[in-house]
Amino acid sequence: MKSMRKRYYHFNHRDSIHKVEPVSSAQLEKGKRARPKRSLVKFILLVLLLVFLVMISYVAYSSISAANNVLSDNIKISDIFNKSTLKQTDGVTNILLLGKGGDNHSGGQLTDTILLARVRQSDKKIALISIPRDLLVQIPHDGKAKINEAYANGWNDEKNKDKKADAGAKLASQTVESVVGVSIHYYVTVDFVGFKELVDELGGVTVYVDRDINDPYYPKDTVTANGGFQESTGYSPFYLKAGRQVLNGSTALKYARSRETTSDFDRAKRQQKLLLAIKEKTLSLGILANPVKLSEIINTLGSHIKTNMNIAEMKELVNLIKEADQNQVINKVIDNNPQDGLLVSENDGSYYLVPKAGSFIEVQKLVKNIFETTTVETAEIEVFNGSGVSGLANQFAQDLKEKGFNVTKIETNKDIVAKSVVYDGANNSSASSYIKSCLKGAEIKSGQEGIIKIILGKDYVGS
Template identity: 45%
Template sequence: MRRESINFLERETEKVTPRRRGLIFFIVIAVLLVLGGCVRYAMTTAIPQDPTSYDPITLEPKKPEGFLERIKHFVFSKEVKLEGERRDRINLLLLGQGGLGHDGPFLTDTIIIASIRPSTGEVAFTSIPRDLYVNIPGRGKRKINHANAFGEADNPGKGAELATRVIEETFSLDIDYYLRVDFKAFEELIDEVNGVRVNVEKKFIDIEYPAANDAYTSVSFQKGPQTMDGQTALEFVRSRHGNNGEGSDFARSKRQQKVLLALKEKILSFQTLANPIRIKNIIDTLGDHVTTDMQFSDMVAMMKLAKELDTSNIITLSLDNSSDGYLKNGITSDGAYILEPVAGNFEGINNAIE
């Protein structure tokens, strides 16, 4: 049997005539131009924003069909990296506002910094009280819940951007993303997952719960685990005048954290809602009731990350005015109630959040 070497270097080099040399040069240039176009195209489409481009179970981008598409995917595709992953901490600012049709529609009475450490799956919630007295660019010292409203007044639709800037400057913290929802979005999302299961720690009643036409109504909750629909959950997280130790912003912030965790668990267990197409449809339906600077690919990446988080041992920090808290009561020159750092600056608070 005749044996041939497969070492191409040992083979005799074919002589290239001037005519063929020109043809080869032309082919090389053409290939480079095509590849250059592919690179530009791939770099702009490597991270898909179309919900149909993701597998509904794994939340991974679908592998393309066709030989050339598969090659391009293999060479140019890249995994979505969330902002903050490089420093192993992702900070997401959660803002809750009433929305149009409510008093003070853009005042954010819910301000929570959700921090995630991807390498360990650890999660921390820091609740910021709405009465915290901070510096707001262009407005001077004001309550922190006014930042979003001022931002909306100056640049409609961009209030969350100013609120994010205020949080970053006040707490010396990088905020990677923000998510702002109003009452309508909150209710509809919880109804979409058929309610959330929440353990109410204390029985309480609030006879000063806001109602239509500047009136009040009563809401009450029994102690123990229960399933809440959207309206009930909203009443649970909004109540500020309950008895039995539930009549403060600090008690309310703890209830808000409870509902957020319950909602996270329900969303991840609700396979149809975790479907990228369903997520996109919900976002489109809610429209202006939800505002975020996250791209759709970021949302899918965040959903994937959420599946790996350790929610059995959440770290929580509520800035309050308790005896060992970081804040103290204060009154402004015009008689408004505010909260200020006990130390006179935010250094200790920033270290705690860090």
């Protein structure tokens, strides 16, 4: 009897009669081996997809957990994908930036840094306006006091004990609104620890130091290894050389705080520089597009920074400021400069600053028209440093820029000269008049039409 063998067939559809052809045992074995391979590949892809989804979920959860320490209102995952319209008035978004000492610092809720950032949405222009802490104002429900007390008053109010930071920022916002005459749409508060940690997370920031800083009375305070602040008695002298400097968190904090050998107004200018340096470093590292790194930074900052912006509003604001030209940023410090300051000082046992006009009408006019009054005239100003002292040309040029003048060149002169010289090609202009008032002993010569060339000599010691 012949042995019986199983035979397998397949249909060949190319044949019109659909012949049934036998399948060899080799082909059969090959098919058997192929199926598990395909299944294994599918399994691996499925596992990788699950791992990816878990990672995304973890990053989202971590980001939200960290963000809820910073935001005044808790958020959900869906908030990340929501679209939002950034608040604005007449096309301008106003953000109040408040810096304070924080926990373990005497007067830790006094906001010695008060800075209004105005962002015009149509052309992405930014204006930074610093308000001095000693300005005498009317704080709602609390009477007259220095403006830096407004946040502390809201924070310390017993009825606000569940939302101290939000209450403090709201009262500070209301107080600042009465001074500047525009609505405050958002606030951001940061303490010493938060500022130091932020700069360190960015790997340091680069600033140009206009002049040597030598402060023998800088307080002997430290940010501890566990992220706390420790206030100590005595001094820790702070010295920083003029020129381009890369600052770590501790040095940046000292650069922002030091004032004993300069002034609050100089300190305000340095704080604006640091803010712009932080913006540039953040954008250059692509951190805002890196959710993992962003989550790490927010988690590090923790309770040291607070804001009332939601995630969607932050995203929209970032898209605006990353397109802003840093060279076009308008910097203004409201001060008591004898030439064009809007404030005057008073001392009746305590030192105060009050508006020169008797009300804040001139301050409000400045703030409201900040984008329209930035260029006083078209005269091009070139500043050359022939004094032999590093940083003087940058310092002088920065002062001119803050007054709205058009500085087009800052360079070191090829020779050191004894006396300052002004080559005036824009005589009778406001720029020419202002420069001559600053350099009273300078030699005045005629210059190329439309250009004012300044050579700072050894006789110029800085403002």
